[in-house]
Amino acid sequence: xxxxxxxxxxxxxxxxxxxxxxxxxxxxxxxxxxxxxxxxxxxxxxxxxxxxxxxxxxxxxxxxxxxxxxxxxxxxxxxxxxxxxxxxxxxxxxxxxxxxxxxxxxxxxxxxxxxxxxxxxxxxxxxxxxxxxxxxxxxxxxxxxx
Numbered sequence: 001x002x003x004x005x006x007x008x009x010x011x012x013x014x015x016x017x018x019x020x021x022x023x024x025x026x027x028x029x030x031x032x033x034x035x036x037x038x039x040x041x042x043x044x045x046x047x048x049x050x051x052x053x054x055x056x057x058x059x060x061x062x063x064x065x066x067x068x069x070x071x072x073x074x075x076x077x078x079x080x081x082x083x084x085x086x087x088x089x090x091x092x093x094x095x096x097x098x099x100x101x102x103x104x105x106x107x108x109x110x111x112x113x114x115x116x117x118x119x120x121x122x123x124x125x126x127x128x129x130x131x132x133x134x135x136x137x138x139x140x141x142x143x144x145x146x
Contacts, residue, residue, distance in 0.1 A: 006065035012057025019051025078109030095134055095141040100126040 022043060029040025086102035093101065103122035107113055133139045 006061050006067050008057050008061030008065040010061075012054045012059075012061055015054030015057060016051050017054070019047045019049070019054055022047030023051060072111075074111060075109030079106050082106035091142060092145060094143050094145045096126040096130045096143060099129050 026040045026043035026047060029043070030038035031040045031044060032038030034041075082102040082105040085105055086098050089101065090098040092098075100122045103125050104118060107118040107122070130141075130143060134141050134143055
């Protein structure tokens with residue numbers, strides 16, 4: 001009996017690999033304790049959680065699921081490009097405008113882009129992320145460049 005990979009197994013393996021890689025990257029940081037966290041505490045716990053979540057996905061995928069038929073490479077360059085674009089423009093355009101533009105670029109990765117919905121989503125994410133990251137958390141991002 002042959003078994004084909006399904007989406008849950010593939011995504012579970014991906015999460016497990018990313019979690020293990022993050023765990024490996026944070027190995028040299030001081031872990032600390034729960035009440036006195038070191039710089040390695042959060043990345044180590046987050047990476048371990050991601051790896052465990054991935055293993056659960058693999059186990060669940062072994063019992064069945066939707067077949068993995070093909071891989072669409074279209075979204076990857078748009079999403080990666082939007083991250084790079086955000087990093088390159090956040091100081092020049094300001095946080096909200098950069099978040100808006102990078103969300104639009106990431107949205108182009110979808111084969112069935114609905115322009116109105118994408119613009120509304122980008123505007124909403126720009127406003128909410130500015131409120132959360134700049135005003136609520138106090139991160140030092142430029143909001144409106146001079």
